[in-house]
Amino acid sequence: MRVAEQQAQAEAERLAHRVFFYDLLHRLRREPNGLLPFHVVSRLRPKGEHYLGMRPIEVDKIIGSVDRYDDFDAQFLPKEPYTVERWTRLRTAQLEGVELPPIQVYKVGETYFVKDGNHRVALAKAENQTYIDAEVIELEVPVALEPGDTLKDVILKGEYAEFLNRTKLDQLRPGHEEIRFSVPGRYDKLLEHIRTRQYFKGLEEKRSVSWEEAVADWYDTLYLPTVREIREQGILQNFPGRTEADLYLWVMDHRYYLSQAQGHAVGAEEATASYRERFAKGPLGRFLEGVSRFFRRLSLQPGG
Template sequence: MRAQPVKGFGVVSKKLNLSNRAYRGIHAIQVKNIVGSVGRVQDLLSGFKLKNPDVRYYRLRKIMEKGDVVPPIIVYKVGNEYYVLDGNHRVAIAKELGVEFIDAEVIEFFPSERKESRTLRKKRIEFENLTGLKGIDLTEPRHYDTFINYIHDYAQRMELFLKRKVAINEAALNWFLSVYTPAVQCIVEKGLEDVYQGKTLGDIFCFILDYKWYKSQKEGYDIGFDNAMQGFIEEILGKDEPEEKKSLIEKFEGLLEEVLPWIKKE
């Protein structure tokens, strides 16, 4: 049987207009259903073989040959197919060894019926081209600018820690895995999607970043993302007005307008 070429998630996402997503947790998935990669297709040959196996590949291969446990990969699910965001080495080895199942953290994508404005589409394309991140759906153009600014700051912190130059797409992927994905999991667990109907997970994440900026300005120091997340949940979602309750979105926008007069509804 002829080996199949590796599919690119970006191509599939654009074709199917994939922008709605749902976090599915960690599951054992069938290796044969892993058909593509997110942003790494150029590094893979047909059949999901690495073009240039490196030291890490051979080290992981020895571990997997012995049957030792490796961390779950991270995949985007589209229908019955999976696209690897993190774990291309592990998948290449699993396919070569004939492994039937592999543990994966699954994020499922669905087509969106919402039509983008020209400005929003332009911002999304600019964001994807700069960072290499696909499928982050936002409803306001300014939110893509917020993400880019935050990723640039994150890259600078990585450079200080690693003492070397860090490319923006490297920082973006690291940020996505270590900051954005855990935050989105928390947003889902707290039920914020139900509160902010019509807004995406990315929008809600941006609301938390705005809250972080506001609180940091007020306190005179950077309160950090974890504190901002907790404060956002407690202060914004924990207050109900006994008479004539405002919607939570109205309360949040009112808070921001005190310190962010440049915010405009798109």
């Protein structure tokens, strides 16, 4: 047996122990331990692609594969016997001075998905290589992926991409504050808010209000001011794992449900007071007072 082959096999055995440890750690933490499949990118509604050519890319930003995502773990290390065998052959060739060809990847936001060269990436990962040469095709997506994103993150960002597609908020308000939720299925609630705003604005002004105007008005007069109140009161720190958009819905929904329970329209002050009684003093109470002031100002505006 050649010296290079012996060394590669020894490294492969150590690698197997490393993969086992990572898998055990993920199981204990109840975290996913797999690559992202490229097909989930369709959730982000890509608008096109263009060729970037050959360039070095950061190995740590490679988070998925086009068709070999089941063969490697989340660290892009081989977890199946045949992938380990292929890795060992590549490592042997590398030790013998063979120059490995560049890989091919799709760039999605700040991340990459391997089109060709999965085992070469696994080799680079195992060797703690910082960069790897790649032929890059970039996909244009309205919501970018980032290193560390999980399948749940892709689902949430996919819903956000669909929301932007339906509202055109990114076109109506370029540079708008990102609207991110911590759980799926919440953007439909925002669409309901916009439709409601469109209906009542039409009644108030006795005219037809376009969808685009309703989107912009909802963002300018409801969403953004509420989020600013959340920031000013520093309330988000009291809700670990939640987002500003989560709290926006929480404030708006509480007002609605109180109205339903009491059989009459509940104002912002009354809705806020009910929460103040429940949570007493502290940051939450100050936040709710700020929200109350915001809605009070809103109600004093013409048509409010």
